[in-house]
Structure formats: structure tokens, C-alpha cells
Amino acid sequence: MSASCNQVPELRYSLGYDRQKAELCVAFLEGDQDAGCDYYILGTLVSKSGTTEAQTVLKKKVHHIIWEEALLFSLAEEEVLEGMLTLTLRNCDRFSRHSIVGEIKLSLANVGEPFRMAQWEKLKTPEKEPDAGYGEILLSISYLPAANRLLVVLIKAKNLHSKQLKDLLGKDVSVKVTLKHQSLKLKKKQTKRAKHKINPVWNEMIMFEVPHELLRASSVELEMLSQDGLGQSQSLGKCSLGLHATGTERNHWEEMLRNPRRQIAMWHQLHM
Numbered sequence: 492m493s494a495s496c497n498q499v500p501e502l503r504y505s506l507g508y509d510r511q512k513a514e515l516c517v518a519f520l521e522g523d524q525d526a527g528c529d530y531y532i533l534g535t536l537v538s539k540s541g542t543t544e545a546q547t548v549l550k551k552k553v554h555h556i557i558w559e560e561a562l563l564f565s566l567a568e569e570e571v572l573e574g575m576l577t578l579t580l581r582n583c584d585r586f587s588r589h590s591i592v593g594e595i596k597l598s599l600a601n602v603g604e605p606f607r608m609a610q611w612e613k614l615k616t617p618e619k620e621p622d623a624g625y626g627e628i629l630l631s632i633s634y635l636p637a638a639n640r641l642l643v644v645l646i647k648a649k650n651l652h653s654k655q656l657k658d659l660l661g662k663d664v665s666v667k668v669t670l671k672h673q674s675l676k677l678k679k680k681q682t683k684r685a686k687h688k689i690n691p692v693w694n695e696m697i698m699f700e701v702p703h704e705l706l707r708a709s710s711v712e713l714e715m716l717s718q719d720g721l722g723q724s725q726s727l728g729k730c731s732l733g734l735h736a737t738g739t740e741r742n743h744w745e746e747m748l749r750n751p752r753r754q755i756a757m758w759h760q761l762h763m
């Protein structure tokens with residue numbers, strides 16, 4: 492990714508609050524970016540009720556971006572003055588591995604009136620980039636409508652971690668893949684064990700039969716496992732792809748639905 496992808500100076504946005512719906516509305520109007528990157532915006536609202544997130548669609552490789560949508564957050568009127576909103580602009584490479592371009596932190600108590608005024612604001616570099624956490628996995632998914640088949644190709648993983656890195660030494664690593672319909676687990680399959688401990692490579696395809704009418708309500712859960720010689724397993728992290736998810740885990744499923752028969756590859760962060 493070129494350095495210019497990380498140089499987006501400003502973002503134009505407006506805020507609104509609907510008292511009848513008890514809802515905060517964040518509308519994104521425009522921004523000027525490098526055309527070599529794909530962009531989306533993640534909104535994070537912190538209030539007394541907790542933390543909620545919402546994000547825009549991914550915009551493809553254009554200089555001048557207009558988001559014709561708004562992010563909506565449920566927010567009680569008595570919590571508005573103590574609310575903190577963070578708008579994070581992110582870009583993606585061709586595997587949808589994201590990096591942070593910049594962010595805007597807004598205390599709703601300081602927004603002032605009129606609440607809906609659109610304004611430009613400079614993005615700031617976040618104090619700390621999110622770390623790799625439990626590592627990342629690269630996989631592709633595709634759906635073949637004529638055969639009612641969902642294909643999951645586990646390609647490789649990197650930066651796998653356990654509580655102590657030495658725990659991985661001498662152990663093999665595999666991926667358990669579970670097909671779910673809503674909350675019901677339908678079928679489980681597992682890759683072969685990879686000998687490359689910290690950065691394993693599989694290049695292995697797993698196939699499930701899924702009727703087309705069930706696809707939107709289905710999901711795939713992946714769990715990274717390490718096994719010792721005695722067959723004892725330890726979970727190294729998970730991710731779940733489907734319309735129930737957020738971020739790249741949801742984006743990946745949506746891309747598959749929009750592009751039948753095409754293999755869509757993305758990196759995903761593992762979490763516990």
C-alpha cells in the first residue's frame with residue numbers, strides 16, 4: 492500500500508439528533524482521497540449505556556468520495572451531553588486488510604448548535620494502531636448456485652499468538668470450520684495440521700452444501716487450534732463470517748453474495 496493512501500487530510504460530515512426516535516445521526520458528505528485505495532468509515536459511540544459501532548459501505552478507488560448514507564446510533568437524550576463519538580477512516584488492500592488513515596474524536600457536549608451543520612475537519616493520526624491481537628488468517632469464499640455449494644479455501648495465517656509464544660513450539664496448527672444456520676450448528680470440518688507453527692500455510696478447500704435460500708441466514712465460524720502430540724487442543728483465536736457480523740467479516744460475506752462463482756479472498760483478525 493502506498494504512503495499516499497494514508498494522507499487524507501479532511502472529512503466533511505454532519506451530526507443530527509432525533510429526539511422522537513432518541514437517535515444520533517451521522518451523515519458523511521464527502522472526502523478527497525488517493526484513488527489507489529478503498530475506504531470506509533467506522534463510527535464508535537461511547538455513552539452510559541455502553542459502546543455501539545456502525546460503519547459505511549466500502550467505497551472503491553475514487554478520488555472524491557461521497558457516502559450517500561448515514562450512521563445511526565440509539566442514544567437517550569439525557570446521555571447526549573456525555574457521549575463520545577469517534578469517526579475512523581480506514582482503507583483496505585486487495586485482501587481487505589485494513590489500516591487506519593485517521594480519526595476524529597467528538598465530545599457531543601462540545602458539538603454546539605446548530606447540531607446539523609456540515610463541516611470539514613482534519614483527521615488526526617490515532618495515538619496507537621491496533622495490534623495484530625491473536626493473529627490473522629487469509630481465506631477465500633465462493634458460492635456455486637447451480638451446485639448449491641459453499642467453498643471455503645483456508646490459505647494461510649500469520650502472527651499467531653498464545654499466552655506464551657513458546658507454547659506453540661512443537662505443536663501443529665489447524666482450522667476448524669463450522670457451518671451455521673442462524674444459531675444452529677449444521678456441520679463441522681477441519682483442515683489438515685500445518686507444520687509451520689507461527690505462520691502456517693494450508694491452501695486447503697473445504698466444501699459445504701448450502702441451499703441458496705438459506706445462504707443469507709447462514710454463517711461460517713473459523714477457530715484456529717494448536718495440537719500437541721497427545722491430541723490436546725488449544726484455541727488460538729476465532730472469526731465468524733456472515734451477515735450477523737461487522738467489519739470485514741460481514742463485508743466478505745456480502746461480497747460473496749454479490750459475486751456468485753467468484754472466489755473472494757480477505758484477511759481477517761482472529762479474536763477470542
